[in-house]
Amino acid sequence: DYYVNEMAFSIYNRTYFPPNETTKSGIPYLSSFNSLGLEIQKYIGKRFSVNGGTVWAYQGDYGAYAEGLLGITYYQPVFNKTTLSVKTMFGAAGGGSIDVGKGLLFEYALGIERSLNDRLDFVVHVGQTQPLEGNFNPVSLDVGLKFHVSQLLKK
Numbered sequence: 001d002y003y004v005n006e007m008a009f010s011i012y013n014r015t016y017f018p019p020n021e022t023t024k025s026g027i028p029y030l031s032s033f034n035s036l037g038l039e040i041q042k043y044i045g046k047r048f049s050v051n052g053g054t055v056w057a058y059q060g061d062y063g064a065y066a067e068g069l070l071g072i073t074y075y076q077p078v079f080n081k082t083t084l085s086v087k088t089m090f091g092a093a094g095g096g097s098i099d100v101g102k103g104l105l106f107e108y109a110l111g112i113e114r115s116l117n118d119r120l121d122f123v124v125h126v127g128q129t130q131p132l133e134g135n136f137n138p139v140s141l142d143v144g145l146k147f148h149v150s151q152l153l154k155k
Helices: none
Strands: 002-017 033-044 048-057 066-079 082-094 104-115 120-131 139-154
Touching: 002 048, 002 120, 033 139, 048 082, 066 104, 082 120, 104 139
Parallel strands: none
Antiparallel strands: 002 033, 002 139, 033 048, 048 066, 066 082, 082 104, 104 120, 120 139
């Protein structure tokens, strides 16, 4: 007996739009900065996935800032080849003088995923980061690609 293991890997650019606040160093946040995001999704049925991901700043004076997150996503088909996604993640972050308190935070996002072919999706998510402490609660825009992988495994 065999079963199909459905997974996906995403790579995306995240643009943060920080609040009108200051970093831990007392310098106002830039109006925006960019990060590289990587995520893995393990599908649980057709409508849910369990996710793990990381985001690393690469532009905007915050090069040491990074996040590591775990969470879940719900998928709702809306049109042919288009899916609405609702994601919530929880994890840790720090570095780059960004004020996330002791580092614990959660993120939530609403997105559109458009199938380009059987294995590749174009993804756009708009979300917000909310630390348990600190003032860094930016709106974010993720734009990237999701690669679907299927494995046939023996039970």
